Amino acid sequence: MPIVAMALVVVLLGAFLWLLHRSERDEEALALIKDALWVEQNLHFQLTSDEDKLERLADALNREQPDLRQFAAMARMVVNTNPAIERLLWLDADGRTRMAEPPSGGGMAVPDGEPGPSPRDDAFRIARASGLRAYSATYRIDPSDTGFDAVFPLHRDGVFAGALVGVFSFEAMLTHHVPWWFAQRYQLEVIDARGTVLGAKSRMAVPGTMTGAAPDPARSHVIPFDPPGHGVALVATAYPTDSNGTRTILVVAIFGLTGSALWSLWSLRRHIAGRLRAEEALRAEHAFRKAMEDSLTVGMRARDLDGRITYVNPAFCRMVGLSAEEMVDHGPPMPYWLPEDLDRAEAAFHDVLAGRAPESGLEMRFQRANGERFDALIYEAPLIDANGRHTGWMGSVLDITERKRSEELARQQQERLQQTSRLITMGEMASTLAHELNQPLSAIASYCTGCLNRLRSGRFDTQEVAAALDKLAAQARRAGLIVRRVHDFVRKSEPNVAPCSLPQVLEDCVGLMGADAARLGVRVELDAPADLPPVPGDRILLQQVVLNLMRNGIEAMARTPRAGRRLSVTVTRAEGALLTAIRDHGCGIAPEIAEGLFSPFFTTKSEGMGMGLNICRSIVEHHRGRLWFEAAPGGGTRFLFSLPLCSESSS
Numbered sequence: 001m002p003i004v005a006m007a008l009v010v011v012l013l014g015a016f017l018w019l020l021h022r023s024e025r026d027e028e029a030l031a032l033i034k035d036a037l038w039v040e041q042n043l044h045f046q047l048t049s050d051e052d053k054l055e056r057l058a059d060a061l062n063r064e065q066p067d068l069r070q071f072a073a074m075a076r077m078v079v080n081t082n083p084a085i086e087r088l089l090w091l092d093a094d095g096r097t098r099m100a101e102p103p104s105g106g107g108m109a110v111p112d113g114e115p116g117p118s119p120r121d122d123a124f125r126i127a128r129a130s131g132l133r134a135y136s137a138t139y140r141i142d143p144s145d146t147g148f149d150a151v152f153p154l155h156r157d158g159v160f161a162g163a164l165v166g167v168f169s170f171e172a173m174l175t176h177h178v179p180w181w182f183a184q185r186y187q188l189e190v191i192d193a194r195g196t197v198l199g200a201k202s203r204m205a206v207p208g209t210m211t212g213a214a215p216d217p218a219r220s221h222v223i224p225f226d227p228p229g230h231g232v233a234l235v236a237t238a239y240p241t242d243s244n245g246t247r248t249i250l251v252v253a254i255f256g257l258t259g260s261a262l263w264s265l266w267s268l269r270r271h272i273a274g275r276l277r278a279e280e281a282l283r284a285e286h287a288f289r290k291a292m293e294d295s296l297t298v299g300m301r302a303r304d305l306d307g308r309i310t311y312v313n314p315a316f317c318r319m320v321g322l323s324a325e326e327m328v329d330h331g332p333p334m335p336y337w338l339p340e341d342l343d344r345a346e347a348a349f350h351d352v353l354a355g356r357a358p359e360s361g362l363e364m365r366f367q368r369a370n371g372e373r374f375d376a377l378i379y380e381a382p383l384i385d386a387n388g389r390h391t392g393w394m395g396s397v398l399d400i401t402e403r404k405r406s407e408e409l410a411r412q413q414q415e416r417l418q419q420t421s422r423l424i425t426m427g428e429m430a431s432t433l434a435h436e437l438n439q440p441l442s443a444i445a446s447y448c449t450g451c452l453n454r455l456r457s458g459r460f461d462t463q464e465v466a467a468a469l470d471k472l473a474a475q476a477r478r479a480g481l482i483v484r485r486v487h488d489f490v491r492k493s494e495p496n497v498a499p500c501s502l503p504q505v506l507e508d509c510v511g512l513m514g515a516d517a518a519r520l521g522v523r524v525e526l527d528a529p530a531d532l533p534p535v536p537g538d539r540i541l542l543q544q545v546v547l548n549l550m551r552n553g554i555e556a557m558a559r560t561p562r563a564g565r566r567l568s569v570t571v572t573r574a575e576g577a578l579l580t581a582i583r584d585h586g587c588g589i590a591p592e593i594a595e596g597l598f599s600p601f602f603t604t605k606s607e608g609m610g611m612g613l614n615i616c617r618s619i620v621e622h623h624r625g626r627l628w629f630e631a632a633p634g635g636g637t638r639f640l641f642s643l644p645l646c647s648e649s650s651s
């Protein structure tokens with residue numbers, strides 16, 4: 001619209017200027033015609049008045065024959081008082097000059113290079129023939145001037161007696177009879193039928209006119225000048241007006257300004273279009289960001305350098321059950337902090353502001369608006385603006401309540417699994433234990449029978465009976481120990497961490513696995529120095545780890561030649577820890593098996609459960625230790641676990 005309006009303004013302005021110009025040209029042309037007509041009339045008037053004087057002189061000559069001196073005086077007066085009359089001639093009836101005033105000078109009446117009768121002779125003949133005043137054709141009256149003759153016939157007593165000739169100069173006519181103001185505005189020229197300039201009055205040269213080229217018809221006006229006739233005409237040409245230059249400058253300025261206004265409009269339009277595009281892109285970006293923020297399940301919370309909340313996302317609002325308005329601009333204490341835990345929240349808050357927020361995240365417990373509590377894991381990062389200035393902190397808040405619950409559930413399940421695993425192990429070992437118990441029990445029975453036989457025979461040695469009873473008691477104690485071990489092992493109990501002697505644990509395990517190992521022809525070698533310091537741990541759980549590793553080692557040697565079936569169990573002191581190694585000479589562990597070895601339910605055995613190693617690692621890590629394995633030099637595998645020493649023993 002503005003462009004169209006501006007274009008219309010330009011068109012109207014152009015039309016207005018054109019109309020103005022045209023009306024000015026019309027006015028100028030009208031003024032030119034009026035002025036030209038006026039000047040022509042003025043010249044005629046002057047010519048007529050000059051001719052009247054010549055007429056009167058001719059009349060005087062007609063009436064009486066003056067003497068030459070008298071005529072010369074009269075003629076001189078006429079020539080002197082009428083500047084347009086250059087010369088006066090008195091011709092006799094044959095056309096010969098009787099008298100001339102001034103006697104010599106211009107007025108030779110012979111046109112340049114033209115042969116034949118002179119223009120004056122022609123006019124003389126016409127005047128003689130007609131008896132009326134006649135005008136000659138124009139001719140050069142002197143080298144710098146052109147003029148014509150007015151021939152007045154003289155009659156005496158009805159007989160042609162000669163003629164009076166007035167030589168008129170165009171230059172003089174123009175000089176004396178054209179007013180100055182006319183010359184200021186116009187160039188006035190007298191031209192003949194061929195367009196030759198015969199005389200001119202001008203302030204300056206008008207381009208085109210002096211060179212003989214046709215003058216601009218819009219600026220010139222041609223009026224026939226008759227008398228003298230013979231195609232002589234007056235040409236008035238207007239000077240180019242000075243105002244034209246100023247007007248041109250004005251027009252150029254107006255069009256220039258309009259052009260620059262149009263250009264500004266166009267660039268403004270481009271600028272606005274660019275802005276609109278940028279705004280559109282910004283809106284799209286904003287919508288995209290908003291959609292992203294709304295779809296986030298992670299709470300986002302921005303704070304300024306003073307700790308005031310400047311922004312919260314919908315996920316955070318949902319998490320704490322408060323609206324964004326209720327939180328934005330809120331400083332500590334925050335409405336979601338636990339009332340009984342304000343000190344810790346405040347301390348964490350100051351840590352964040354001081355840039356000491358832990359990189360691994362900070363676990364906090366928050367309270368929703370409905371009083372419900374939840375565990376949150378918060379990561380804080382500095383907020384940097386577009387100029388690289390630090391303007392606050394952006395926190396991402398994860399609701400980890402569910403995760404913690406499932407972790408707790410997993411832990412409980414693990415515990416139950418351990419329990420189950422222990423029961424399985426117990427079941428597997430029941431026969432072994434029965435076998436083990438069988439031996440002390442049968443020993444007890446035979447000691448008992450021997451003692452009874454001696455007592456009944458009445459021939460006994462008290463010392464001998466007492467020794468047998470001692471052995472019997474020892475066997476009973478051993479049986480009791482085995483029973484207690486089984487009882488301890490299967491009793492469901494929470495981890496009972498206490499200083500625990502690892503050599504003792506290993507000894508117990510070797511004892512428990514002894515029968516099994518013997519059945520399969522495996523030699524168990526135990527190297528456990530008794531003077532090693534204790535480790536903090538649950539004896540029963542540690543036993544389970546060792547039993548599992550020993551059983552795996554024994555089973556791995558099923559295909560090993562009997563002579564090579566050796567299982568060595570060693571414990572050594574390492575840097576701040578005790579390192580236990582159970583080395584077998586079995587089949588080893590292929591790389592593809594090694595990958596899943598510690599995964600739950602991973603087994604290569606038809607009757608295996610695949611939980612053993614997984615549980616072992618959980619137990620060792622629970623004791624802040626580490627469990628791993630390596631291929632043993634000379635074949636087989638070595639399972640190792642380290643357990644940190646009690647702090648006072650390690651120091």
Ligand code: ADP
Binds near residue numbers: 548552556584604608
């Ligand atoms: P399970 O003994 O019930 O299979 P484990 O978790 O104790 O479950 O062991 C998983 C698997 O690891 C075993 O099936 C066996 O293939 C492999 N494995 C464990 N210990 C050894 C070992 N000492 N030598 C070779 N393979 C072993």
